[in-house]
Amino acid sequence: MGFNPLEHQGIPLDRQLRSWRELDVEPVDPDRSDPYTRCRVITMNGIEVEAILFSHQFARRCPDPEVKRQLAEVRYVEHQQQKAVNWLLPGLASVLETTIAYEQVAVDLTGWVARHEPDPYLKQAYEFGVLEDFDHLYRYANLYEMIEHRKAESIVDGLTEVMPGRPTKFHHRHPHDNVREPYDRSTTNPLSKLHALTIMSAEQQTMNFYMNVGPQYMEPIARQLYQEIGLIEEEHVTHYESLVDPGETWWEQLVNHEYNECYLYHSFMEQESDPKVKAVWELHLNMELEHLRIACDLMRRHDGREPEEILAPELPNVLTFEQNKAFVRDLLDTQMDLTTLGTGYVRDAHERFEEMQERIHGGEEPPSERVLAQHHEMFGREYRMETEGEHPDPALRERG
Amino acid sequence: MAEIAASDADVVALLTRQHGDIRNLFDEVERTSGDERRDAFRRLVRLLAVHETAEEEVVRPFTRSNVPGGEQVVEDRLDEEREAKEVLSRLDGMDTDDPKFLTELLALRLDVMAHARAEERYEFIRIRRHADKDRLASMASALKAAEAMAPTHPHPGTESAAKNIALGPLAAVVDRTRDAVRKALGKDG
Numbered sequence: 001m002g003f004n005p006l007e008h009q010g011i012p013l014d015r016q017l018r019s020w021r022e023l024d025v026e027p028v029d030p031d032r033s034d035p036y037t038r039c040r041v042i043t044m045n046g047i048e049v050e051a052i053l054f055s056h057q058f059a060r061r062c063p064d065p066e067v068k069r070q071l072a073e074v075r076y077v078e079h080q081q082q083k084a085v086n087w088l089l090p091g092l093a094s095v096l097e098t099t100i101a102y103e104q105v106a107v108d109l110t111g112w113v114a115r116h117e118p119d120p121y122l123k124q125a126y127e128f129g130v131l132e133d134f135d136h137l138y139r140y141a142n143l144y145e146m147i148e149h150r151k152a153e154s155i156v157d158g159l160t161e162v163m164p165g166r167p168t169k170f171h172h173r174h175p176h177d178n179v180r181e182p183y184d185r186s187t188t189n190p191l192s193k194l195h196a197l198t199i200m201s202a203e204q205q206t207m208n209f210y211m212n213v214g215p216q217y218m219e220p221i222a223r224q225l226y227q228e229i230g231l232i233e234e235e236h237v238t239h240y241e242s243l244v245d246p247g248e249t250w251w252e253q254l255v256n257h258e259y260n261e262c263y264l265y266h267s268f269m270e271q272e273s274d275p276k277v278k279a280v281w282e283l284h285l286n287m288e289l290e291h292l293r294i295a296c297d298l299m300r301r302h303d304g305r306e307p308e309e310i311l312a313p314e315l316p317n318v319l320t321f322e323q324n325k326a327f328v329r330d331l332l333d334t335q336m337d338l339t340t341l342g343t344g345y346v347r348d349a350h351e352r353f354e355e356m357q358e359r360i361h362g363g364e365e366p367p368s369e370r371v372l373a374q375h376h377e378m379f380g381r382e383y384r385m386e387t388e389g390e391h392p393d394p395a396l397r398e399r400g
Numbered sequence: 401m402a403e404i405a406a407s408d409a410d411v412v413a414l415l416t417r418q419h420g421d422i423r424n425l426f427d428e429v430e431r432t433s434g435d436e437r438r439d440a441f442r443r444l445v446r447l448l449a450v451h452e453t454a455e456e457e458v459v460r461p462f463t464r465s466n467v468p469g470g471e472q473v474v475e476d477r478l479d480e481e482r483e484a485k486e487v488l489s490r491l492d493g494m495d496t497d498d499p500k501f502l503t504e505l506l507a508l509r510l511d512v513m514a515h516a517r518a519e520e521r522y523e524f525i526r527i528r529r530h531a532d533k534d535r536l537a538s539m540a541s542a543l544k545a546a547e548a549m550a551p552t553h554p555h556p557g558t559e560s561a562a563k564n565i566a567l568g569p570l571a572a573v574v575d576r577t578r579d580a581v582r583k584a585l586g587k588d589g
Contacts, residue, residue: 030513031423032506092513094520147413149420154427218528219413 002314005262006296006307010289016077023083026276027090030097035157036321037277039105040268041088042098044284046205047198047264048082051075051257058250067298074291081284088277095213096144096222100155102206103140106133107160109202111324113195116317122192124345125180125243126199128338129236130324131331135165136229139368142375142383143222153385159323162385164396166336168368171232174356177340178238185245185252190312193244194260198319200240207233221374224367251299255307258292267318325388333392411458411531411539412524414547418451419516421552426509430502437496445492446573447550448512452481453577454546455519458539458585459527467526477523480515487511492570538585545584549577 028037055075059068089098107130114126141152141162152162183192210233214226248256265285272278296307338345339353349357360366365373375382382398391397408414425444432440460477463470487508494501531539550573 029510031427031509092510092517094517147416149417150423154423218525 002316003266004314005259005266005289005292006311008289010291010293011286013073013077013290013294016080016287016290018080018084023080023087025084025087025280027088027092028274028277030090030092031154034273035101035104035155035159036108037272037274038089038101039108039321040272040281041085041277042102042105042205043109043198043202044264044268044281045082045086046202047261048078048085049205049208050197050201051078051261052082053204054253054257058254061250067302070294070298074294077287077291081287084280085284088280094148095216096140096147097155099210099213100137100140100144100152102209103133103137104156104160105202106130106206107137107328108321108324109319110199111327112320112322113199115324115327116319117192117195118189119183119192121181122183122196122243125239126195127331127335128340128345129199129203129239130328131166131335131338132168132171132232132236133165134328134332135168135171135368136232138162138164138384139168139225139229139371141385143225143371145383146371146375146378147219147222151383151385156385158385158387161325161328161387162383163391164393165328165332166338168229168232169361169366170339170357171235172356172360172366173235173340174352175235175238177342177352178235178242179343180239180242181343182243182245185248185310188245190310191316193256194263194316196240196243197256197260198264200237200244203233203236203240207237221367221371225371228367249303251295251303252305252310254295255292255299255310258288258295259311261288262292263315264319266315267320270318271320329388329392332396336393336396408544409533409537409540410528411536411543412528414540414543415451415455415459415524416520418447418543418547419520422447422451422512422516423509425552426505426512429496429505433497441496443550443552445488445570447552448488449570449574450546450550450577453574454543454581457578457581458542458546459523462527462531462535462539463523466530467523470526473523473526477515477519480511480518484508484511484515542581542584545580546577549573549580 028041052075055071055078059071059075062068062071093101110126110130110133114123114130117123117126137152137156137160144150144152144155156162183196185193207230210226210230214223214230217223217226262285265281265288269278269281269285272281299305299307337347339349340346341350341352372382384398422444425440425447428440429437429444460474463474467473487504491501491504491508494504528536
């Protein structure tokens with residue numbers, strides 16, 4: 001029997017507040033920790049940030065002062081959880097190093113979700129996104145070597161390959177073509193709801209991160225690359241958030257958020273290699289069980305429905321950070337030339353796409369191309385890490 | 401500001417990359433053993449010496465006299481350097497295959513990284529703000545003169561001048577670095 005969070009008791013809410021000493025977590029080693037530990041930290045930070053932002057939005061739409069107070073109390077704890085989680089990242093890491101770790105998350109988290117998503121339309125949405133984050137990783141890795149003389153393999157540690165994906169310059173689509181069709185909340189597999197919420201939250205955090213850290217760089221090409229990829233993260237958030245059924249009530253969404261947090265903390269606790277970090281996942285799981293119970297009570301009271309109607313009877317298989325190399329290579333082989341049209345996917349560069357491309361590029365090479373040209377000028381080659389052989393697409397094998 | 405490709409003429413870009421070279425050498429020491437590790441460690445120690453000497457000669461004087469609050473900024477950096485130097489002196493006499501070597505090396509790596517990040521965040525950004533293009537370039541050529549004293553890669557079989565110096569005693573390396581930097585500064589500054 002799997003883990004059913006509805007059947008477990010968490011830590012009572014009035015005992016969840018932590019002191020400064022308890023919040024003062026020891027960061028992971030910037031060079032020698034498990035890259036997937038850092039990926040889990042980045043993922044859970046994105047999940048907590050979404051929980052916080054969602055709760056703030058909910059509170060602004062909520063006329064009942066008692067519910068507002070209840071939301072505020074849980075939200076304060078979630079803010080503390082976000083601090084404990086994100087402060088596991090070391091101050092010794094540079095912004096670019098953290099950026100490369102964010103893109104590793106995007107590739108291997110979305111890759112895993114795409115492989116396990118039961119709904120073919122949703123699966124396609126994740127497969128489409130993977131190839132774009134994969135290309136961002138490659139562009140940032142080249143920038144990293146230019147600025148810090150370090151190779152991205154020192155960060156991703158051979159777990160994720162670094163080579164061209166769908167070229168970043170082709171990610172700039174007309175905004176209408178970024179809106180997908182939502183799943184149906186009444187018929188979709190409960191796992192699909194968790195997947196959509198997870199990937200949406202991760203991309204949202206990436207978007208927020210780039211919009212804030214990009215201007216910290218002084219090098220013009222770095223500033224420009226963060227602008228370009230930052231705009232694509234907006235497209236990704238639009239893409240993934242539109243997968244979620246907008247007909248879910250606020251109460252239902254709250255329950256889904258809390259349930260997903262239980263799912264992910266449980267998953268990460270099961271696989272964590274760093275004992276200190278594992279202890280954080282375990283503590284937070286026990287907090288989330290109580291948040292879920294509170295959310296379920298609110299849903300029963302205000303929605304007049306049982307949470308069991310919308311949730312899975314037990315947690316699905318643990319979401320796992322693991323290598324997705326073969327999967328990504330298969331996508332590189334088959335989905336490189338895809339773009340979107342309306343809510344679907346096409347292989348032709350259609351009129352609306354071409355017009356958007358002309359307007360945004362203005363007849364010049366975008367930063368994502370210039371970063372490679374400048375890297376080539378400095379090193380006489382580009383940076384790649386192809387651990388499983390040459391690029392599946394002959395057109396994208398390195399020249400010379 | 402110039403693009404990165406042309407930033408050989410920017411002392412801050414060069415120093416930041418040298419921080420990367422130092423970290424690469426730490427990696428090399430960690431993943432090798434025996435003679436290879438001994439050799440990599442010698443190169444690491446020399447690069448650290450040359451890098452710090454060049455910073456003392458090129459960067460610190462500029463910070464002291466041109467950056468508001470520069471004295472204090474320099475003091476903080478010197479404190480970090482002192483800590484790293486203490487660990488380094490413990491390591492320097494040790495056999496690189498000693499079981500305790502890697503533990504000490506780990507401590508040194510974190511000290512050196514903390515110092516490097518502090519330079520990048522609290523000193524280098526101020527240098528870029530207060531130095532004009534010519535000054536960044538003249539400091540860069542002095543740094544390059546120093547860099548020649550510390551090969552980051554082994555040069556088997558080639559008896560270059562740099563190699564001879566790099567294989568000499570550390571104090572001599574520091575002296576030669578200082579001379580090279582001063583000569584470059586006199587020429588370009």
